[in-house]
Amino acid sequence: MAEITFENVSKRFGDTVAVDDVSFRVADNEFFCIFGPPTSGKSTILRLLLGLETPDAGDILIDGKSVLGVSPAGRNVAMVFQNLALFPHMTTENNIRFPLVERGQPAETIAPRVAEVAEKLHITPLLKKMPAQLSGGERQRVAIARALVRDPVAYLMDDPISALDARLREETRVELKRIQRELGHTLIYVTHDQEEAMSVADRMAILEHGAIRQIDTPEAIYDRPASRYVARLVGSPPINLIPGVVRTGRFETDDGALRIDLDRGGFAHDGPVDLGVRPEDVRISPPDADGAAAARVYEVEPLGGFTIVDVEMSGQILRAMLRGQPPIRANEPVGLSIAPSSIHLFARDSGATLFADTRG
Numbered sequence: 001m002a003e004i005t006f007e008n009v010s011k012r013f014g015d016t017v018a019v020d021d022v023s024f025r026v027a028d029n030e031f032f033c034i035f036g037p038p039t040s041g042k043s044t045i046l047r048l049l050l051g052l053e054t055p056d057a058g059d060i061l062i063d064g065k066s067v068l069g070v071s072p073a074g075r076n077v078a079m080v081f082q083n084l085a086l087f088p089h090m091t092t093e094n095n096i097r098f099p100l101v102e103r104g105q106p107a108e109t110i111a112p113r114v115a116e117v118a119e120k121l122h123i124t125p126l127l128k129k130m131p132a133q134l135s136g137g138e139r140q141r142v143a144i145a146r147a148l149v150r151d152p153v154a155y156l157m158d159d160p161i162s163a164l165d166a167r168l169r170e171e172t173r174v175e176l177k178r179i180q181r182e183l184g185h186t187l188i189y190v191t192h193d194q195e196e197a198m199s200v201a202d203r204m205a206i207l208e209h210g211a212i213r214q215i216d217t218p219e220a221i222y223d224r225p226a227s228r229y230v231a232r233l234v235g236s237p238p239i240n241l242i243p244g245v246v247r248t249g250r251f252e253t254d255d256g257a258l259r260i261d262l263d264r265g266g267f268a269h270d271g272p273v274d275l276g277v278r279p280e281d282v283r284i285s286p287p288d289a290d291g292a293a294a295a296r297v298y299e300v301e302p303l304g305g306f307t308i309v310d311v312e313m314s315g316q317i318l319r320a321m322l323r324g325q326p327p328i329r330a331n332e333p334v335g336l337s338i339a340p341s342s343i344h345l346f347a348r349d350s351g352a353t354l355f356a357d358t359r360g
């Protein structure tokens, strides 16, 4: 059980700043995700916490005590690497025992711990089976049990399920979240998959070039991103960005095709902006609907429960996500509108959020 704190931690490799003045605090029992594009510094943060790298500046604390002089073994933080595969020649039970045997734990403590973890993961009936006799989902559950059987102060996972196929990945992440909640324990989870981060995290940190751009719950990051960078990283399909200008409380595209009154008291920013709107907040209507901008359907992508409609407006493609399977065809003229309450505005140059959706 542990609270983990990074205080102004930086790490360089030659000219590369891998981690840039990073501060965060992970609460005891929290499921904390670190999310960012390749080379943004995610793995280096884990390696610093494990003690495999030493920071150039800043401090790392576990339960309020600096661990900078402490060896990796002395920190008792468990790392689960990218591979959740099982040893095919060992029974489920021996697979789960393996990390404890490897660490030389006394046999009398191993059996009860394996039984306890198996019980919590509902895999007790599988203990005598070989991996080849298990379904894909059962195998994953056993692999998670093996990852969690040690009793460290915190678990670190670096893209643990990225090698699985899409369906198994979805099942496994649900399972991981449930298990983490039941077992307790602080979990720091690195992923480059935004949907995965959103679906499992209690809170997430968004990285860019080694620096943290925002830390919050997935819901808050989705609804109130701190910048255009963060807004584009979360959400699928990604947020639409429409360049334009704000003048005296009104947004307008350069050609005037789209105008939105920002009926929000106290908003005072004039100048070039990018308007952000999530695909589920783009409204499609008949072409002559009141207040709608003239647009044309570019492509329709039915997904069963939802339909993605790509719409062309002012030479730009915007994506709308509509419920069900609306009778919309490619090349049709349509009207497009956006409720002022669902827009985000970002400063054109810095990308900083000027104002954001306040849903919820």
Ligand SMILES: Nc1ncnc2c1ncn2[C@@H]1O[C@H](COP(=O)(O)OP(=O)(O)OP(=O)(O)O)[C@@H](O)[C@H]1O
Pocket (backbone or CB within 6 Å): 013, 016, 017, 018, 036, 037, 038, 039, 040, 041, 042, 043, 044, 045, 192
């Ligand atoms: N031992 C090292 N020596 C030199 N450069 C390194 C070393 N470790 C990491 N880097 C560099 O530091 C930066 C951050 O790397 P890191 O592996 O932390 O990123 P990441 O976000 O985990 O990336 P990925 O998603 O691709 O795994 C990269 O530019 C990388 O090349």
